[in-house]
Amino acid sequence: MKKKAVVNNTPVCQVRMQAISDTMSVLSGKWKFHILGTLIEGNKLGFMDLLREVNGIGTKMLSKELQDLEMNHLINRNVMNTKPITVEYSLTEYGKTLAPLIDELAKWGVQYRQSIYGLERD
Amino acid sequence: MKKKAVVNNTPVCQVRMQAISDTMSVLSGKWKFHILGTLIEGNKLGFMDLLREVNGIGTKMLSKELQDLEMNHLINRNVMNTKPITVEYSLTEYGKTLAPLIDELAKWGVQYRQSIYGLERD
DNA sequence: CAAGGTAGTATCCTATAGGAAACTACTTCC
DNA sequence: GGAAGTAGTTTCCTATAGGATACTACCTTG
Numbered sequence: 001m002k003k004k005a006v007v008n009n010t011p012v013c014q015v016r017m018q019a020i021s022d023t024m025s026v027l028s029g030k031w032k033f034h035i036l037g038t039l040i041e042g043n044k045l046g047f048m049d050l051l052r053e054v055n056g057i058g059t060k061m062l063s064k065e066l067q068d069l070e071m072n073h074l075i076n077r078n079v080m081n082t083k084p085i086t087v088e089y090s091l092t093e094y095g096k097t098l099a100p101l102i103d104e105l106a107k108w109g110v111q112y113r114q115s116i117y118g119l120e121r122d
Numbered sequence: 123m124k125k126k127a128v129v130n131n132t133p134v135c136q137v138r139m140q141a142i143s144d145t146m147s148v149l150s151g152k153w154k155f156h157i158l159g160t161l162i163e164g165n166k167l168g169f170m171d172l173l174r175e176v177n178g179i180g181t182k183m184l185s186k187e188l189q190d191l192e193m194n195h196l197i198n199r200n201v202m203n204t205k206p207i208t209v210e211y212s213l214t215e216y217g218k219t220l221a222p223l224i225d226e227l228a229k230w231g232v233q234y235r236q237s238i239y240g241l242e243r244d
Numbered sequence: 245c246a247a248g249g250t251a252g253t254a255t256c257c258t259a260t261a262g263g264a265a266a267c268t269a270c271t272t273c274c
Numbered sequence: 275g276g277a278a279g280t281a282g283t284t285t286c287c288t289a290t291a292g293g294a295t296a297c298t299a300c301c302t303t304g
Binding site for chain 1: 291295300
């Protein structure tokens with residue numbers, strides 16, 4: 001009897017693995033989830049707003065990550081016609097489809113922290 | 123009027139950002155989602171099974187990531203009492219709580235790919 | 245005209261994530 | 275006894291992610 005694949009090498013399973021890679025490559029790096037998470041809460045935010053809200057990020061990374069997200073049509077960059085020029089970053093409609101994923105991420109993190117500090121059942 | 127935080131610096135918002143960081147640190151790296159995703163499908167898998175199923179991973183990375191996951195109580199490592207010694211990796215009950223998150227990740231990836239290759243609405 | 249706000253760029257540097265390949269150690273099959 | 279399977283470990287190497295810092299450029303306010 002020849003050794004068969006243990007799980008599925010059916011299309012559906014290949015697709016699943018591919019899909020995980022895709023999502024990870026779009027949301028790669030240390031900051032994208034934070035930025036998106038902040039924009040979900042904040043609706044429309046300027047560059048300096050995000051710099052303040054996203055704890056620990058610097059201008060270089062913020063600038064670069066915002067460009068990445070914009071290129072993938074997850075956020076809008078709107079240069080406003082104000083006296084000191086301001087820029088409004090916001091989620092696109094498409095970017096909003098990430099909300100369930102990010103909520104799930106946050107939900108699990110909350111419950112993870114509880115499982116460690118709440119009850120030391122080790 | 124003093125400049126106030128634009129979003130919320132309320133506890134709930136701090137907690138959310140913290141939670142995202144927590145989840146990301148537990149699931150950091152290139153492979154953890156793939157490994158967990160495979161174990162969700164495969165139930166119980168050996169080292170070589172995982173090496174075959176997780177496309178592109180090498181022994182060093184697989185070994186290291188499995189150790190990480192085990193340390194965080196997300197997977198079990200069971201050395202079986204077989205003739206050529208085998209090891210069974212499986213999700214812990216706690217690890218299974220990641221299923222919704224990973225499903226969400228995969229779901230979004232599938233729909234992302236469709237949005238690119240399906241309809242070129244650029 | 246200096247200070248402070250807006251929104252970034254540019255440069256330099258380093259820690260580390262992760263790949264490739266070789267190697268251990270044990271067993272069973274042919 | 276050599277090949278092939280189990281499950282890893284070790285070493286060496288490099289690309290790059292990301293931090294710190296300084297800088298541009300424009301506008302407003304005192």
